[in-house]
Amino acid sequence: MKGIRIAAAAVLVMAFLVTVFAQFLAPAGYEHQFRDQPEARPSLQHPLGTDQLGRDSLARLLYGMRVSLLLAPLAAALSTLLAGLVGGLAGCFGGWTERVCTLLIDLFLAVPWLFLLITVRAALPLDISPAQSVVITFLLLGMLGWAASARVICAGARNLMRSEFVWSARAMGFSGFRLIRLHLLPNLRGALAAQFWISIPVFIIAEANLGALGLGVAEPLPSLGSLLKEIQEFVTLRSESWRLLPLFVLIAVVSAFQALLNREKVRA
Amino acid sequence: MLRKLGFAALRLLCVMLLASFAGAVLLRIAPGFSSDEQELTPGLSAQSVQAIRDAKMADSNIPRFYARYLRSLFHGDLGVSQSLNQPVSALLRERVPVTARNLGFALLAGWILALGLALTSQLVRTRWFAFVADGLSSSFISTPAAVLALIFVLLRWPAMLAAALLIFPKVYSYARNLLHESSRMPHVFAAQSRGAGRLRTLICHVAPIALPQLVALLGVSISLGLGVLLPIEVICDTPGVGQLAWQAAQSRDLALLVNLTLIVSFVTVCATMLSDAFRSEPAGSAA
Numbered sequence: 001m002k003g004i005r006i007a008a009a010a011v012l013v014m015a016f017l018v019t020v021f022a023q024f025l026a027p028a029g030y031e032h033q034f035r036d037q038p039e040a041r042p043s044l045q046h047p048l049g050t051d052q053l054g055r056d057s058l059a060r061l062l063y064g065m066r067v068s069l070l071l072a073p074l075a076a077a078l079s080t081l082l083a084g085l086v087g088g089l090a091g092c093f094g095g096w097t098e099r100v101c102t103l104l105i106d107l108f109l110a111v112p113w114l115f116l117l118i119t120v121r122a123a124l125p126l127d128i129s130p131a132q133s134v135v136i137t138f139l140l141l142g143m144l145g146w147a148a149s150a151r152v153i154c155a156g157a158r159n160l161m162r163s164e165f166v167w168s169a170r171a172m173g174f175s176g177f178r179l180i181r182l183h184l185l186p187n188l189r190g191a192l193a194a195q196f197w198i199s200i201p202v203f204i205i206a207e208a209n210l211g212a213l214g215l216g217v218a219e220p221l222p223s224l225g226s227l228l229k230e231i232q233e234f235v236t237l238r239s240e241s242w243r244l245l246p247l248f249v250l251i252a253v254v255s256a257f258q259a260l261l262n263r264e265k266v267r268a
Numbered sequence: 269m270l271r272k273l274g275f276a277a278l279r280l281l282c283v284m285l286l287a288s289f290a291g292a293v294l295l296r297i298a299p300g301f302s303s304d305e306q307e308l309t310p311g312l313s314a315q316s317v318q319a320i321r322d323a324k325m326a327d328s329n330i331p332r333f334y335a336r337y338l339r340s341l342f343h344g345d346l347g348v349s350q351s352l353n354q355p356v357s358a359l360l361r362e363r364v365p366v367t368a369r370n371l372g373f374a375l376l377a378g379w380i381l382a383l384g385l386a387l388t389s390q391l392v393r394t395r396w397f398a399f400v401a402d403g404l405s406s407s408f409i410s411t412p413a414a415v416l417a418l419i420f421v422l423l424r425w426p427a428m429l430a431a432a433l434l435i436f437p438k439v440y441s442y443a444r445n446l447l448h449e450s451s452r453m454p455h456v457f458a459a460q461s462r463g464a465g466r467l468r469t470l471i472c473h474v475a476p477i478a479l480p481q482l483v484a485l486l487g488v489s490i491s492l493g494l495g496v497l498l499p500i501e502v503i504c505d506t507p508g509v510g511q512l513a514w515q516a517a518q519s520r521d522l523a524l525l526v527n528l529t530l531i532v533s534f535v536t537v538c539a540t541m542l543s544d545a546f547r548s549e550p551a552g553s554a555a
Contacts, residue, residue: 004399103282107290109491109540110283110533118498118517120294206414209499213413228415231422247415254410 007023008259025129026059031216043244051230055220061246064222068204070255071138076199078142082129083149084192085154090150091157092180092216101154108147116144117206121215130221137223138186141203149195160184190244208250276541282553284533291529292337292522293330307554339527346527351519356527359512364531366385367501371493373428378435383482386443390451390474391466400441409437416501427504433487434496435489442485443478480546487543491536 018025026147038054048057090101121140151194160166169183204224211225226245346356374495385401416430451474459473501510509528516524
């Protein structure tokens with residue numbers, strides 16, 4: 001099992017390196033069109049061929065990975081922040097604050113996450129610039145994906161508030177923000193970090209789902225989701241199996257995250 | 269007991285009302301709400317176009333629309349879908365059974381596969397089996413629902429199998445961990461030391477401990493299945509609730525979307541309550 005974890009770490013490091021150095025590995029860029037070579041098969045010049053518009057598929061894959069792999073952690077950070085705020089408030093203050101926060105959490109959990117995401121994204125404008133679409137997509141992921149994490153944080157904060165060291169801190173006069181900053185936040189850090197890491201692969205997949213339905217990052221900017229959408233333009237996959245490479249990359253990256261997260265779970 | 273039930277019913281009601289109201293607000297503020305594609309039909313007279321605009325304007329005040337909707341709801345009237353020109357109740361009567369059937373199949377197949385592998389991994393404790401089962405689970409958990417549906421459509425395989433394969437990894441990983449934890453309890457070691465075989469230990473000592481938590485997981489998997497079915501029904505063009513929700517969101521059909529949100533939130537909250545009833549502490553993940 002140790003070998004699997006090393007392999008998973010290697011896959012992630014390689015994926016991040018490749019995304020960072022995308023402009024050196026694919027100098028043509030993701031939007032340059034080789035107009036005389038649309039839908040080209042893999043060759044030395046284009047190792048993964050070209051798409052219907054003659055754009056280099058390898059370049060689009062590398063830049064797509066950059067968008068998905070660098071922005072999913074940002075969305076995860078936003079969702080963890082919201083989860084920490086709402087869950088922490090509910091767990092620390094209890095009473096009506098907890099009831100209102102729980103209702104808010106229930107409201108977000110009441111509608112399945114993907115259903116909510118697709119409905120909200122479909123209700124937002126689609127004729128926007130690629131950069132705006134990236135920001136909207138990942139902001140939505142962060143703002144709609146916090147509820148399940150908030151439940152975990154709420155339970156953790158509630159348990160901490162009942163613990164002996166918090167009682168003794170309160171007896172010594174600690175209260176309000178000081179109690180939260182000095183006693184609760186340091187003890188909730190582990191739970192918050194776990195929720196952050198768990199959210200990253202979930203958001204990568206959510207973006208891919210949105211992209212595959214045409215609601216993700218706008219053209220010409222690629223993302224793993226928008227690259228997967230291109231699969232539906234090919235009538236048969238059996239004769240052009242290299243078109244599935246973005247899917248295999250996605251599976252490899254998310255599986256690597258899962259393998260490392262399982263390791264953290266074992267440690268905890 | 270009665271107080272608990274009353275509180276649960278109140279929570280259910282509040283969440284459903286808030287969820288459907290949020291859905292209505294969202295669609296009202298969405299761009300394109302005030303325009304209707306039907307207005308562009310060349311054969312329509314000026315009066316018809318005005319009638320379409322009046323109908324649209326009647327829905328533009330959200331609190332008034334929602335109050336009117338709730339009043340009609342108590343009289344059993346769910347309104348009329350503007351985009352499909354049909355009563356919402358008729359549409360739901362048509363679509364809900366399709367999604368219920370698909371969900372039932374996906375849950376059944378996903379659970380059989382997941383439990384089968386989780387139980388077998390307890391009996392056959394070899395490294396290669398764990399590697400294959402975990403690899404299979406990891407592959408499907410890492411595949412977006414829409415993409416798997418797309419591949420199944422291209423390969424002409426039954427689409428609902430895709431939903432089952434997406435439910436399977438969550439159930440499998442939870443069930444495997446649960447069975448593993450239950451098998452490390454002191455009474456299980458005692459039974460093993462007295463000569464009980466693996467199968468007997470699993471059936472008599474491990475499974476009964478894990479059963480309530482597995483039932484709780486059933487509640488969660490209903491919500492998961494509904495989420496997974498939406499993109500699958502859209503991609504595979506299956507006439508279910510998921511496809512209807514997609515059409516409602518795209519054509520800004522307020523009446524239809526509010527009802528769908530109400531139904532989906534009702535099913536999900538009930539499933540979550542069932543799940544909560546079987547476990548003492550809430551637990552979960554971003555998934």
